[in-house]
Amino acid sequence: MIIDRLYEEVEKKGIVCVGLDTHLDYIPKKLKDEYQDVDRIMFEFNKRIIDNTLDIVPIYKLQIAYYEAYGIKGLMAYKRTLEYIKSAGSLSIGDIKRGDISSTAEMYGKAHFEGDFEADFITLNPYMGFDTITPYLKYLERRDKGIFVLLRTSNPGAKDIQYLKAGPQSNYIYYHIGDRLKELGQNYIGSCGYSLIGAVVGGTHIDEGEEIRNKYKNMFFLIPGYGRQGGKGKDVVIYLNKRNGGIVNSSRGIITSYKKYEDGDKNFEKYARLAVLDMREDILNGERI
Ligand SMILES: O=c1ccn([C@@H]2O[C@H](COP(=O)(O)O)[C@@H](O)[C@H]2O)c(=O)[nH]1
Numbered sequence: 001m002i003i004d005r006l007y008e009e010v011e012k013k014g015i016v017c018v019g020l021d022t023h024l025d026y027i028p029k030k031l032k033d034e035y036q037d038v039d040r041i042m043f044e045f046n047k048r049i050i051d052n053t054l055d056i057v058p059i060y061k062l063q064i065a066y067y068e069a070y071g072i073k074g075l076m077a078y079k080r081t082l083e084y085i086k087s088a089g090s091l092s093i094g095d096i097k098r099g100d101i102s103s104t105a106e107m108y109g110k111a112h113f114e115g116d117f118e119a120d121f122i123t124l125n126p127y128m129g130f131d132t133i134t135p136y137l138k139y140l141e142r143r144d145k146g147i148f149v150l151l152r153t154s155n156p157g158a159k160d161i162q163y164l165k166a167g168p169q170s171n172y173i174y175y176h177i178g179d180r181l182k183e184l185g186q187n188y189i190g191s192c193g194y195s196l197i198g199a200v201v202g203g204t205h206i207d208e209g210e211e212i213r214n215k216y217k218n219m220f221f222l223i224p225g226y227g228r229q230g231g232k233g234k235d236v237v238i239y240l241n242k243r244n245g246g247i248v249n250s251s252r253g254i255i256t257s258y259k260k261y262e263d264g265d266k267n268f269e270k271y272a273r274l275a276v277l278d279m280r281e282d283i284l285n286g287e288r289i
Pocket residue numbers: 019021063095152153154155200201202224225226227228229249250251252253
């Protein structure tokens with residue numbers, strides 16, 4: 001199962017997920033001068049970061065908006081990067097956050113689990129209802145794909161809807177989502193103990209972190225919010241379990257880290273690697289033994 005592969009990769013390489021949110025402004029001028037075409041520039045930037053972090057990163061996340069923003073060429077870079085990650089023996093998350101009626105969701109499934117944009121995992125938004133999730137389950141039956149469903153997100157506005165209270169016990173809405181996902185996820189648990197149905201939990205709100213980890217023991221977490229959004233090692237570590245059970249994403253914090261150094265433009269991939277190692281250490285230092 002793909003979740004067992006992810007678990008094993010985390011065991012070997014650690015918990016840092018590199019976010020390839022490849023804005024052209026984040027790419028050194030030197031590289032832009034070298035390759036004139038947007039698709040080649042974006043792909044080369046990604047490739048060099050991947051090549052330099054492959055042994056310390058279990059999975060890469062591509063936020064599709066950064067590629068869509070550059071039109072067809074951007075999407076070519078998205079496709080080539082996903083293919084490259086696969087050919088390098090690593091894993092990918094297509095951060096697409098889809099959520100639509102089932103007939104449309106069928107087509108999203110085809111596009112992102114089968115077609116040119118095929119990824120190992122995708123992110124989904126359940127806030128339009130659970131019928132928006134069902135069409136993806138047929139891919140989970142095959143055991144080689146997984147989903148991360150938004151539970152409690154990292155942005156300040158998460159409180160606007162996710163923290164409303166509902167139901168007879170007046171629980172936060174995100175707990176209603178979590179309980180349904182937990183139930184659904186029971187059919188897809190791998191030998192590592194985690195389900196192909198994982199959840200996105202922001203590493204920026206720590207108040208209910210421990211409760212979320214304890215309540216959803218079989219759920220693997222995708223944890224964004226570290227670094228640029230303010231999440232620290234000690235904030236995100238509460239969502240992990242024995243240094244596994246989750247991956248902590250950082251995008252800008254890693255791929256633009258070279259900008260702090262005088263020779264950064266020439267060595268951006270080296271500084272991306274350093275940022276991954278620093279982040280891993282910061283998270284493990286936050287661990288309560
Ligand atoms: O709750 C969420 C869900 C997804 N994201 C995504 O993660 C990265 C974060 O980027 P940084 O540069 O490390 O802040 C980005 O792709 C978001 O779309 C999130 O931040 N929060």
